[in-house]
Amino acid sequence: MSWFRKKSKSEEDTVQDANVEVVSETVEEKKLPEGKKITVEELFSSPYVCSQNFLTLFQSVPEVFFPIDYIASRISSANFQFKKVKDDSVIWANKSLNQILLRPNCLMTWKQNVYQHFVYKLCLGNSFTRAAMSDSFTNVEKWRYCSNYWELPADAMEVLPVLGSNIPLFGIADQEDIIRGYRLNYGALSTMNIPAYQVWHDRDGCVSYYSGFGFMKSQSRLMSQMKPISNLIAVYEARNVIYVKRGGLGFLINMKQDESGPIAMTDNEKKEILQQHFGKFGVGKDQLPYGLSDIPLSFVRTNLTIAELQPFEETLADAISISGAYGIPAVLVPRKDQSTFSNQSTAEKSVYSSVIIPFAKQFCREFTQFLGLESSGYYLDCDFSDVDCLQEGLKEAEEVKTNINSRCKDQFLSGLITYNDWRAQIGESKFEEPMFDKTLFEMSDQEREIVKQIFSLNTKSEVENGRENQKPSVQDKGK
Template sequence: MGNNFFKDNRLPANTTLKMSSVPVGNTSVISTPVGGAKDWSVEDLFVSPFVCGRNYMELFYSVPEVFFPIDYIASRIAGSGFQLKKVKDDSVVWENKRMNQILTKPNCMMSWKEVIYSHFVYKLCTGNAFFRAAMSDAFKNQPKWRWCDNYWELPADYVNVEPNLGVNIPMFGIAKEEEIIRCYRLNYGYVSTMDIPSFQIWHDRDGVPEYMSVDGFMKSQSRLAAHLKPIANLIAVYEARNVIYVKRGGLGFLVSQKKDEAGTVAMTKKEKKEILDDHYDRFGLDKRKLPYGLSDVPLSFVRTNLTISELQPFEETLTDAIQIAGAYGIPSVLVPRKDQSTFSNQATAEKAVYTSTIIPMAKQFCKQLTAFLGLEEGGYYLDCDFSDVDCLQQGLKEAEEVKTMVNTRCKEQFLSGLISINDWRAQINESRFEDPLFDKTLFEMSDEERDKVKQVISLNTKSEVEDGRENQKPTVQNEGE
């Protein structure tokens, strides 16, 4: 079972996997196994489980403890509501046909949700994601959202960043992308080899890029690279459990208990044969056979294997799963286990994951994709909406209560002449008014300007407010005095 995680399905069985040589000092997990460059067999990989770039996806597909945190984040980001908004006032744009098409079906094969899910699976699993806008070179310098109708998420484990090796690369200097990167090369299945211009690709990295590795140039390592030992432990535990369940190998020995004056007497070959023949003929798990055996020879059984409970694999896998989930910001309380935590603890932990990991990651994705598509030139930007997430509803209620309190305080400060209308709006995260009037405090306004402000805020009547001060009612004197 474990060996399958490291197999390259394109190679015949028992084929030696050859790792390319790299410069001394390069420790990239994408190109060279731990311990130096050499020929590594599949068996070697299992004994000392080095995970090269393409095998990270195999781990995602095959090991549930690797699948869980990546799918947890990717599925929730993909399930959020992506919206097109105006830069000017942050209002949602509903009737932009081009962007509505992109946010519904970005290419002929996949929905927007599928593309987003693939993007984050590749990014979190391999450390890299490649979002492609397939378009003509004639529109190279044009906003992509206006001139491109096909957007794809490339299989990151089959994409290489090809540097301009024939020229002096102006790395760390004043340079354009095409001066450093010649193209992005895709080597995948039916596609064979495809060289894609750099202007069509948005390379979204999940870490620090490599500079000295040819195979991994400008690519970042996977977060899983720091967790090879927990992954190796998981594979070993699954393999051991599988061995026990299918009863491969010896479980123990039948030992003769016959004795004479000299001591214990070993069974003869005839007695051994009779016991085995009787066992296979009469005993076993078949419905027509007995679940126990009888013997004329005094015997005892000496067990040589360990049981599932003695190996304690569930404690081991939980520990490894917690370490792997922690690499993606998932707390241990959310890791699937036998003794699930209380609902309140899970809701609190899930809310923390949304606020600290999922939402910031989704917001950053929208910001970078907005720049890649050139939306800001049209006065737009992409945003994501998580308002329908159950665990965040309490937070939204609390936020509204805070906003109401801030709004009430600002109203009092405005009526006291301490702040302007635009100061007020800034504190409640609303856009400012362009009219200079709303940059004035109440003391700085004329009577006509105060009348105009009444359209924005309900002021007291002029008899109660004059020159920015509340008139005090005269003291009522006692007529008898």
Template sequence: MQLVKKIKGWFATEKSASEAPVEKTKPELNNYDDEAWRVHLMSEIASPYVADRNFLTLFHTVPEVFFPIDFIARRIAGAHFEIRSYKDDSIIYCNGRSQKADRLNAILQAPNSIQRWRELVYMHHVFKLVTGNAFMRAAMADTFKDMPKWKYCDNFWSIPSNWVKVVPAGTKIPLFGIAKLEELVGGYELARSNDTLIRIPTFQVWHDRDGMPQYLNCTGADFLKSESRLKAAHRAISNLIAVYEARNVIYVKRGALGFIVAKKDGGELGTQAMKPKEKEELLEELNGKYGFGDNKMPIGVTDVPIEFIRLNQSISELQPFEETLLDAITIAGLYGIPDVLVPRKDHSTFSNQAVAEKSAYCGTIIPMAKQFCEDLTLFLGLDKEGYYIDCNFNDVDCLQVGLKESEEVKKLVNERCRSQFNDGLITYNDWRAQIHETALEGDIYNKVKFDMTPEELAKIDTIIKSNNSKPSTGEESNERNIEKNPVSDQNG
């Protein structure tokens, strides 16, 4: 009996399987289908918080999103970057005599085989401001894992952050505990769609975030990544897309412009409607004789009493520009750009525009550039050698007033250092360091005044007098005096 029941059960299973409805699969869209591509593109633009790639699409396609990000990134990339010494803040020049100095400055010239330094800095900050994350890779062999990167790496790359996935070091990581980076992050995967291109070791990557990291999403693609600022502007961006779509509809005149309504008097019945044949004759006459084509008249003449009722609205009636300006100001405000710097349709400027641009530099651009230099210094390992990367914006017009003030401060500092040097409190190189001048070589410049011989004092006095007589070329005078009268390195 049990065997019979089993056989019946088998037949019942086969019957139910055969009667089960076949699941219909949706046909795959053709990549070359224009309609599918248009829907795909619009979904990317109109849904900015689906993935980071959508933020980049917004950056490349919506000018109100492009402006504040490009404004910041381009100005940071245009700064003057230099290598300085922690000891006296002197600049390490590329002079061809020091292999260390040449290698340090080579990073600031060509960080990789296809990019200049400014391109790399611009790309880094665009990814950081658009997606909230930037990844810089030092491509080097595992043999030099514990070595300073500035010594053993010749290729530095800004990796597309929308393709990078931070891989946890394991299923149970000591998050919020005592742990090194390698114990939390197992590496970085550079993946496009579902295909992993390469996996990069942790020690090669510097993850630069624009906000708070996401800790709890340990299994997702956003682990330890920061949110984009553009998420806060979702409503403003949606309004912009809607305005652009509305303007496009009006410009290309899609849909009905209006109706042609009969005005034929029907006596007591009121206005009499046209018959179908009369409509066809009127349309044939209008399309055949009137218009802007060849052998057509721009003015229409008809014996049928009609009236045109417009349905669409003009740009001036919709007033989308005012709404667009408010949205653009909202997005720019997220990045610390004053509203007076946002481009306007009438190209209007304000009297306080220079003050606003200076505010953008002092409040947003310069702090971000300084932070970039500090983090990059640690990533390259320059701090262990007594060096650091610095930047300045001395050639920016709106900051010239600030430079004048700083020169006055420098003059006061110079007078104070002169007094301290004469009192034997500081050396001549200490004096130069406090006014941000390069240190001079020679033991005489590292002595206080009371440790100098009469000959050395005379030499220093000559240099100081030369600087006072020609303040604009003081350093050149120093170098000429040193070349004419070389100072021995013997201690007095």
């Protein structure tokens, strides 16, 4: 859909026998036979924004693309893993779950699916994920019986309310009492109705309860940025007009004067100036880079240059406003001079902690519920530990890991946690042997001997008594 509402106006000059036609929209110069008139077409553009087509703005306006892509690309790059609720250990040997993270459908990878999910959610305010499965499976765990998960085009989705006047909208009701399904209005699939239990509708913002195409949908954040977006489009259009010289630059004025004042140019003088200009002046073959005139002339400029309009300051202010709607600080907005700030790393950490990670965690919780993983004791989790701005350096990270490992060792030897609890805190999977789910005091002598071999302890008393080595002076104190 076009951004601009265009008008054209043709003006006919009274000059006769001219042989030039100037079309400012295409910046073309055409030779015409003698006796033809000069026709000048000027393009007047009035920018406006189609509020229902935010995807077009995302795909074509960089200031709209940046904050949405910034968040969506970083969430999709996280390390997603299925884990067990009991001990937070990673599930490695489950083919059905691993296939979801590898390729949720035949066309897209998991990363592409997650990216598309958040582009729809942040751009349109709504995202629809479908678990394509047989209609015979309604109240089942989807992860067991479904192998195709699709991100549906949110701009073509319609929520279908239950027909009738007695919908328990704010009463005691289940989903099927209010929503009878979803309709995909997309080309040849415009009549495709999808059962409600197969669709996860993820919203960003307040829900609209009014019947119609927007029923149960959220409004896009870009609605609050309509004026900055309109300003952006106006600035881009103005810059384009200046670059391609589609607007009027000014007037040539005769400098001759008499006792009564300035003398206007005659038609023959105008004709002669135009013929000399288009015939001899230019950069083409047999043309001069300068013009000659027998008439003293002056040029009065009627347009403004790009420097005078200051469009870059306007676009930066609009970009900061749009990015702010998504929680991205001004210091992270790209600038023409590629300037950086000393607090840029701190700002990136702030975006991760306040925007990206909460979005990702919410996605994991709701997708876990949609798949029905809770009944099996599983859940989806995401990890951002490999993000540079969230780490203070490799040395600090190693120190943190060492401290966690040392603390877990103390807790294990004190009988506070099990060996599998220890492994879960350092990101390792659990051992299946029952002895590793026991505290040190719950183990038998034989099991403690196995633990002793694992630790390579110097004395047996550490395992038997569940305490660390102590100096003899401390052990014998009071005797």
